Structures are given as C-alpha cells and as structure tokens.
Amino acid sequence: MMSSARHVYMDHMAGRPVDARVVETMLPYMRQSFGNPSSLYVFGQEAKKALEEARTRVAALINAEKKESIIFTSGATESNNLAIKGVTQRNKDRGTHITTSTIEHMSVLNPCKFMKTRGFGVTFVPVDKHGLVNVERLGAEMTGKTVLVSIVYANSEIGTIQPIAEISRIVHEKHAYLHVDATDACGQIPIDVQNEDIDLLTLSSNDMYGPKGVAALYIKDGVRLEPLVHGGGQERGLRSGTENVPGVVGFGKAAELAHDEMSAEAGRLTGLRDRFIKGLLEPIPYSYLNGHPTRRLPNNVSVRYSFIEGESMLLNLDMMGVSASSGSACTAKTLEPSHVLLAIGLKHEEAHGSLMFTLGKEHTEEDVDYVAGLMPEIVKKLRAMSPLTPEELR
C-alpha cells in the first residue's frame, strides 16, 4: 500500500537502525572469536577480553566509578525488573514501600505492581502538565518504609527530562535507593551517575544505535540486589547465563560513539526538533505540543491535533512513506490511550489525537520539512470527516 517513493522513518523510540561501525565490531565475535567467556582457552579468553572492554566503554558513558558497576542484561525491560524486584526483595527488612511516577514505562510500572502482590506498598507520584515530577510531592509521599524510588530520566513519549539531581537529593535525605530508567535518555544527553548520585541506572543498547536484545544496569557499590535469573553465576551472580558477546561488544561500541558524538549530535537534533515542532504546529489551528518546550530530549517531537484520531493520521503518513507513532489506543495492544498522555492531563480524545515523531542521526531539515508539509492536508481531510470538528473549521 506504500504509494510514496520516499521513506522517512521517524520512530526511533520504537527501534533504531544499528550504526554500521557497530555492526563491524560485532562480526568477529560471531565468526572467529565465538567462544564462551567462561572458558579458559584462547577462544574464550578473546571473548572475555571483548566483554570487559565493552563494560569499560558503557561505564565511561555514564561516568560510573568502575566497570564492575555495569551488569549486562537482555534489554531495558530486564534491567528495570532487576532493579525494582532485585532491590526491594533483597532489602525488604529496610522497608516495604516503593515510590514511582505516573509516567513510567510499563517495564517499571508493572514490576512495581507485581511487588504489591508481594506485600509492598506503591505510590505513584503525579506529574505536571509538562510531565515534570513534582519533587516536593515525591518527598512528601515517601514514608519511613520507602526503600526504593524509581523515576524515568526522560520519558520516551513526551521527551520531558526530569530534575534527577534534585530528586536524588530528596531520595537520599530519606535514606532510600534511587533507580533511574535512562533507556531513552542514554546516549542523547550527558548522564553522570556519580555527580547526580544515582544508585541504579538502566541503559539500553538499541537506543544508542547498538543492537537490540542487550542492555545494562548500573549498580552503585554497596547496593545489594536479589538476582532474577539463577544459574552459572555470570555477571557477579546477578545475571546468570552465557553472555551475549556480540551484542555486548556492539553495545560497547555504540556507547563509545555516543560518548564521542553526543554533544554535536544533540545540538544538531535540538535545532531540527524545534524547526519540526514549529512546522507541525504553526500552519494548523487547534494543534499543540505535548511535553515540556525546552526540558525535552533532543529527538522528541510529540504533538496533538484536536477533533481527529491518531491512527488515521498515521495511516495517511504511512501512505506518504512516513513512519511515526501515535498516542491512540488503536495502535496499541490495549484499548486505552497512552497512560503518559493521560497523566499530563490530556482528555482521552486529546490523547487519541497525538502523534510522536522521534528523530535520529539520518534526518535532515529536508526530512522534517517534508513531513511537516504533509500535515495540513491530512488534518484537513480528517477534520472534514469528523463530527467533532467545530463549524468554523468546516
């Protein structure tokens, strides 16, 4: 059904292409150095060396105090599960309460809900209309029993960047651990776990142009966790199973590239993002930005158009070769619209009318101008069909 010759993929939050330089570093660990890092012969030791080099590179990206603070996992979902279930189960003698926010990813919300079935109390702290966590409220919601606070560094759907250093101060004043889900932020904006005083941090490979199926959890020295996966004791016993060596090597290279190229790329993307937002909103009445105007990820563009529904916009964009995401229930596995858009105070029909474009390295001004240029006609066509459209727009 694609009738357009042009392809513009703007859904980096769902999946990114793997950088060609990353692919190159991975190949030898599938072809030649395919050994098991636990073996003592040369094939194994080559793999082991590569694994530890990758660990050093990932540690450097977030200024971790040492490479051993990094545990490799199968994905950000596993890292979030390990942080939440691992810390709470191991430290339940210290407290049985978790504090988190209403705009967390499902891989944080659902482990928190799971811990409820294990006798933990969970408080979901609300956010303001821009998606910022109210830090004072968060502090007030913490009880003497709060053992863990889990807050997203920057939400993928609206891009809002949280005041992590401030949150960290309050959390530590109250003697709890802070877990930060940096899946979307890592590789895009600088993160310093020592300076920001973060106890646990989730990082994802694919979100920085590395392969899928590999991620990490940073664990500060002295923070104790119960493992989720028991077995041969790999990853300091916290994540058993033979290491995904090619994946980890690719992740390491991706982290190194992100470290070196981040500041230039973030500046470029921020300019592109703001040009795109202007192009999407200015020509169309009843159109709005979701999320914070400035405290947002360099690649995140989330907008909404009143009186129409997201999936029908996506289908029209797809016909023109543009891939994006929507906040509508109709593109999800559930029938509910995005919980994040509802949490920032949007009505259901506003959430349904939202579009998310997430940009990447390959995008140019020409791309964003092309996509912005398609919207007036798409919106006009759908509004002409909608019973919600006010008389003045018909």
Place this chain on the structure above:
Amino acid sequence: MKVYSDKVMEHFKNPRNVGEIPDADGVGTVGNPVCGDLMTIYIKVKDSRLQDIKFKTFGCGSAIATSSMITELAKGKTLEEAMKITRANVADSLGGLPPIKMHCSNLAADALHAAIEDYHKRQKAKEEAKK
C-alpha cells in the same frame, strides 16, 4: 502497515458518502470520543427505502472504513433489509478486520440501526401530531 486488508485501505483512502444531510429523516450516533471512535449516520427515506445516506466519523482507519462500507451496503435498501445488516456483514465486506478492531471500531451497523430507529420515532411522533 499491513494491518488492514486492501479493501479497508481503499475505503479509508476514498471514503464514500462523507458528510451530513441537513434535512435528514433519521440520525444515529454511536460510540464515544473517549474510546476513540464516534460515528454519526444520516439517512433520507423515500417509500421505505434508504434514498440517501451519509456519515461523519472520528476514529481510526477501521472506524472510517466501516462507516464508508455501511453507506454502500445500505444505500437503496428497504428499511427492513437495512436493519438486517450486521457488524459481521460489514467486516466481511471489507475482507475482514483485525481482531482487536472487531468490537471497538466496528460500530457502523449500530449507527445505521440507530438512524433507522430515529426515523421510526420521528414518523410516530408525526402521526401522533396528526391525531
């Protein structure tokens, strides 16, 4: 996106009978913008047949395609025949719908039936007025 059949996409791209009928004999609205789907069907009746039918829809691809399809299926039919058109008929005529869409966005038959019921109600009111 190969979520939808070619027929659904064809109706989505070129929806039939979009609009309102200002002097409609019956109007039916179903759904709720909260759920992401809202449809209104307008009918014009002559000699117990659907002489004209138009729709307005807020919703996803399948909501728009099913609205368009029902106007094609119903136009020219007697009211009795039109009342017999089911949600399944609409989905089948479109070459099927994804399972998750069968309930939430397949409301067009309900909207048509609501419009016909509204027509009957109006007729009854007119007859009452005559008495």
